[in-house]
Amino acid sequence: MENDKKIAVLIDADNVSGKYIKFIFDEISNHGTPTFKRIYGDWTNPQLSSWKSVLLNYSITPIQQYSYTTGKNATDAALIIDAMDILYSNNVDGFCIVSSDSDFTRLAARLREAGMYVIGMGEKKTPAPFIAACEKFKYLEVLAAIPANSYKNAGKTEKQVDLKEGMANTKELIGSIKIIITESSDEDGWAYLGEVGKRLNKRYPDFDTRNYGYPKLTPLLLSLRQFEVQSRKTSNPHVTHYFIKNKISK
Numbered sequence: 001m002e003n004d005k006k007i008a009v010l011i012d013a014d015n016v017s018g019k020y021i022k023f024i025f026d027e028i029s030n031h032g033t034p035t036f037k038r039i040y041g042d043w044t045n046p047q048l049s050s051w052k053s054v055l056l057n058y059s060i061t062p063i064q065q066y067s068y069t070t071g072k073n074a075t076d077a078a079l080i081i082d083a084m085d086i087l088y089s090n091n092v093d094g095f096c097i098v099s100s101d102s103d104f105t106r107l108a109a110r111l112r113e114a115g116m117y118v119i120g121m122g123e124k125k126t127p128a129p130f131i132a133a134c135e136k137f138k139y140l141e142v143l144a145a146i147p148a149n150s151y152k153n154a155g156k157t158e159k160q161v162d163l164k165e166g167m168a169n170t171k172e173l174i175g176s177i178k179i180i181i182t183e184s185s186d187e188d189g190w191a192y193l194g195e196v197g198k199r200l201n202k203r204y205p206d207f208d209t210r211n212y213g214y215p216k217l218t219p220l221l222l223s224l225r226q227f228e229v230q231s232r233k234t235s236n237p238h239v240t241h242y243f244i245k246n247k248i249s250k
Contacts, residue, residue: 005032005093005117008086011060012099013041014075016122016140018050021058023143024121028096031119031136036086038063040075076103083107087114094118097134100126108133120205131167137206139166166211167204173212174226176203181227181246190230193217193242218242 007028028034037060041048044066055062065078079097086092094117097104104120105127111118112135120126120134124141131137168176180199185191197217200207214220221227221244228245 006035006091007032007094007096007117007119008036008083008092009034009038009060009096009098010036010079010083011039012075012079012097012101012104013039013048013051015100016098018052018054020121020140020144021051021054023140024096024098025058027121027138027143028119031096031117032094034096035092037061038079038082040065040079040082042066042075076101080104080107083111087111087116092116096121098122099130102127102130105130105133128167131206134205136201138208139206139211142208142210166206166208168207170212170224173200174224176200177221177224177227177244178246181244185245189245190243191245193221193229193244196244 009024009028011024025034037058039051039055039060040063041051043052043062043064051062054060063078063082065075079099083095083097086095095108095111096119097108098121100122108118108120108130112133118134118136120130120137121140121143122130122137124139126137126139177196177200180196180203181189181191184195184199209215209217209220212220212223214223218229221229226247228247230243230245232241232243234241
């Protein structure tokens with residue numbers, strides 16, 4: 001199961017604020033269990049003071065890295081070296097790299113080449129190459145804007161907040177969903193909703209219904225008004241399967 005994964009959490013303190021710490025670990029818990037928890041930076045720098053107050057509460061190990069040379073990012077180098085050491089230890093199933101820095105693009109790609117599950121977390125300013133290199137990418141502003149269980153009218157289709165859409169804007173998202181449905185549907189045009197969501201995540205590493213202001217996939221799809229959604233009962237009264245179909249233009 002996805003949430004049984006052992007995940008090494010490596011945080012670039014130079015590029016992420018300590019105000020996101022709760023949302024970072026809340027999100028990680030949806031994907032697995034954090035085993036290694038390390039944060040990198042020059043802790044003599046007053047700008048990192050926001051992190052110092054939360055390290056003990058979350059049992060994060062601070063790694064001191066002095067900036068020996070002007071213009072060189074020693075923090076990035078230390079994080080990358082540790083990541084490779086952890087990879088070769090064979091003690092984890094995946095990594096969570098918390099940074100908005102494109103310098104970790106090659107690292108994310110290398111970890112995935114080794115069969116690791118790689119989650120990226122960063123602010124909206126994160127360059128697209130780093131996002132694309134991760135298996136999944138989460139925007140910190142989005143996680144902080146809508147904490148779990150805080151949605152109003154979560155079952156309705158009205159958009160609640162104005163959030164970053166992600167690599168795919170709404171128009172592109174609709175087009176991709178239509179193609180996925182066509183590719184995976186039965187003879188009557190119905191596609192299994194779970195499969196559609198799975199393929200969307202593969203096409204867009206940063207796809208998250210919360211980017212568009214919705215807690216789940218079904219209300220997001222209904223809000224787009226381009227699709228029909230159908231629920232089907234199963235032999236198990238506690239399990240319902242959902243299917244989606246492209247609406248036929250009149």
